[in-house]
Amino acid sequence: MYRKIISAVDGSFHSELAARHAVAIASSLGSQLTVLAVDAGEVERKKLSYAIEHLRQHAGTYGIQAKGIIRKGEVVKTILAVINEENADLLVLAKFYSYKVEILHVIEFPRWYDLPWIRLYTMRRQGEETMAPVADALKALGINVDVRVVVAESSINAIPKEAAIGRHSMALMGASRRSILKEVVYGNPIERMLSSILCDVLIWRRRL
Structure with missing residues (x-):
């Protein structure tokens, strides 16, 4: 006691x-x-x-x-x-853990491996510029942030792969109305991804 x-x-x-x-x-x-x-x-x-x-x-x-x-x-x-x-x-007492956020931007492109390296480099740079405002907003809150841009045929396959490479603890994703429509037409791609990803997943969807 x-x-x-x-x-x-x-x-x-x-x-x-x-x-x-x-x-x-x-x-x-x-x-x-x-x-x-x-x-x-x-x-x-x-x-x-x-x-x-x-x-x-x-x-x-x-x-x-x-x-x-x-x-x-x-x-x-x-x-x-x-x-x-x-x-x-x-x-x-408390122990402070330093968390790091990686913003992953997947650019889907069929047969991306046939593209010249300069085209891939340009696509990645443009992706980094697109994500820069999000990264800056998080950094302003004191959050340690990295931006990673990958070109792949499918984000459903790329996200679990990148989560495993980075040994991430959680993946946070947003579900848009467009993705909901795709679920109706093509099935649920998120379920396919959840079956292969190795970390926890949090899915955020705006109220309709």
Whole structure:
């Protein structure tokens, strides 16, 4: 049983999620909860104070009177020092994972392998220019983005292949009204692709 829990926060979305788990654990076990923020000079102190107070209020909705601490210093050493001072049994913190998005643009062209290399190069460059506004919009949100353009006879075959080469975790695709019409006439190409792709797939369709 955990009698004293420390949740380390830094004002990020990930640390708040971890802290909410700490609140849930403390609530279920009747543990004391301390919300700790380390001021290492990388995050504004005002933001750290807000993160602590926000989570203390959240803990209060569960009947927990959480203690808030802001300590200046090096992150790891400071956290270890507070663990010893508070005689804590459990430390809850978040690990930040850096995700990368690859925008895949497939240009369908029959017998593309018979095209001269300069034509293929031009098609890929034009595809990159077409996708540039989308990539720029994602980069403006702080998302790490790459653009990849391939020329293939069928996107249904190209997408699973590229997902496997890039070892992607998820493929996000949009379904248009035109693709819905093609399903009626030619069958469902997405189902054929799902049978061969190796990662999770999320399909987005605009409301009709």
